[in-house]
Amino acid sequence: MSEILEKPEVRKIYIDARGPRFSASLTTIVLATALVTHNVWVLVAQGLVFLIGATAGPQFTPYGVIFKKVVKPRLKKDAPTEDVRPPKFAQAVGFGFALVGTIGSLAGAPTVFTVAVGFALAAAFLNAAFNYCLGCEMYLVLIRTFRK
Amino acid sequence: MKTYLPLLIVLVLASAFGFWWKLRQGAIRSNKAIPGHRLDAGVLGEALGSRATMVQFSSAFCTPCRATHSLLSQMVIAMTDVKHIHIDAESHLELVRELDIRSTPTTLFINKDGVEVGRAAGTPKREQVLAALAAIK
Numbered sequence: 498m499s500e501i502l503e504k505p506e507v508r509k510i511y512i513d514a515r516g517p518r519f520s521a522s523l524t525t526i527v528l529a530t531a532l533v534t535h536n537v538w539v540l541v542a543q544g545l546v547f548l549i550g551a552t553a554g555p556q557f558t559p560y561g562v563i564f565k566k567v568v569k570p571r572l573k574k575d576a577p578t579e580d581v582r583p584p585k586f587a588q589a590v591g592f593g594f595a596l597v598g599t600i601g602s603l604a605g606a607p608t609v610f611t612v613a614v615g616f617a618l619a620a621a622f623l624n625a626a627f628n629y630c631l632g633c634e635m636y637l638v639l640i641r642t643f644r645k
Numbered sequence: 646m647k648t649y650l651p652l653l654i655v656l657v658l659a660s661a662f663g664f665w666w667k668l669r670q671g672a673i674r675s676n677k678a679i680p681g682h683r684l685d686a687g688v689l690g691e692a693l694g695s696r697a698t699m700v701q702f703s704s705a706f707c708t709p710c711r712a713t714h715s716l717l718s719q720m721v722i723a724m725t726d727v728k729h730i731h732i733d734a735e736s737h738l739e740l741v742r743e744l745d746i747r748s749t750p751t752t753l754f755i756n757k758d759g760v761e762v763g764r765a766a767g768t769p770k771r772e773q774v775l776a777a778l779a780a781i782k
Contacts (some may be wrong), residue, residue, distance in 0.1 A: 620661075623663050634748050637704060
């Protein structure tokens, strides 16, 4: 196994790879609800979930806890694991969208709300349905642009 | 007041993008090489394969990189004229920029002169890799 993947910071935390995808499904439902009802409080609630996911980690969000307690025991024991950092970064991106949408709504700009929620929903849906991780795809582009 | 139109638009567009992305993942494309650019042992830190080399760019922050590495390193065991070189994208940002690498894993298929003949973003399928390697003279 290559040394890159054995670097100490990489071996830090690995989580069940199915957890973030399950959370993405719940996120999709919540954001779809926010989009349809145009209700900022639904977005705020999801924003808080994103915040927990971005700081503590996706496994500590309510969705992560539900996955661990209710879904995981019903799945195959053999769990594909993944580094926790890409999903964590993705949650931070989600939080960014939720923040923009919330500010937009409270500042009386419903279009900003719709667009921000729309993007967050697209990202969550892509992750849930296609296992596409927007944060992961953005990561290299970001560091090669901004890092020396 | 409920409005379903934004939701419909988002789901349709996201689905279209999702399918397109899924199709392209792992596919080996030959139109992304930088004209005139050559990779050599000095840049890569290791000698090239005698016929072909697969240069895989990974980051520590990348789930499919492990699967790709497993697949490719295992495939070259039986090939004496093909090498698999593994590069950490984050510590080779200049090279990443020169080669316009946007995501990891990205695997470059290069010939013995260091010229890129194709690259794959995402984990390629075994048959695709075999076909791409067979086409390198």
